[in-house]
Amino acid sequence: MSQSYEGLEAQWHDLFWEAEEAPSELPLMEEFLKEVEGDSLYVGSGSGRLLGPLIEKGHGITGLESSSEMVALSRERWPEAEVKEGLWEDETESKKALLLPGFTFQLFANPRRELQRMADLVGEGGSAYVSLFFPWAELSGDLPAAKWYPDRELDLPDGSKGEMRTKHVILEKKSLLKREHEYTLRSAEGEVLRKERRKQNVRFFVDTDLDRMLKKTGWKVTKEIYDFGEHDGDTVYVSTLFLKQG
């Protein structure tokens, strides 16, 4: 089953990223694309947040996105960026390279199978860009398990407010983070205007398991970047992998 972003989750996706003030993945994607000769497919291209600027710079990329709402946002904001509406799991067209930033890979139900499909689609010499986050805060108990906690807040341009609460459980043996987000839209006066809940299953990978999966599916790691190039300290939250077949 796909985990498409819909409703307030889709509408607020970019605003939450902006509020995070996380470093952008764009420079890393551009570095990866320098070595790609031919067209790439960007899987889970969302609202075009990263796809749009890459198209503006002249890269040959097609977006693939399963959420009709995200596709609509992308086409409205970045009309020059081509986006196909569909599921990665149904994709059959071969490409030189695949881009999976923003943790989309972790939403796939069967990562091993999708790594194999990625390999088959790009063939010998093809490449892939994948970003993965590791849920340290959930695993260490810094975030409480099985109870709702306030996660993010937004001041929306029209004066209304957005809130997201989260509840999660970790199934460590399955390397699975199961979480639920509750999105609440409030008027400037605090009245609830809309409330939505969305469930999400996120896979995470310990190094040895990931190494094994990559090896079995013919992927070599040609570069690994920690925390979007701004890593300082022992704990790596995000790993970005440049992968090559063969």
Ligand SMILES: C[S@@+](CC[C@H](N)C(=O)[O-])C[C@H]1O[C@@H](n2cnc3c(N)ncnc32)[C@H](O)[C@@H]1O
């Ligand atoms: C974590 S968001 C990342 C969006 C975008 N890459 C970004 O960083 O702004 C994941 C996106 O992938 C889409 N998605 C999830 N599962 C998918 C699938 N199986 N095939 C295609 N798109 C998918 C979701 O609808 C969502 O827009």
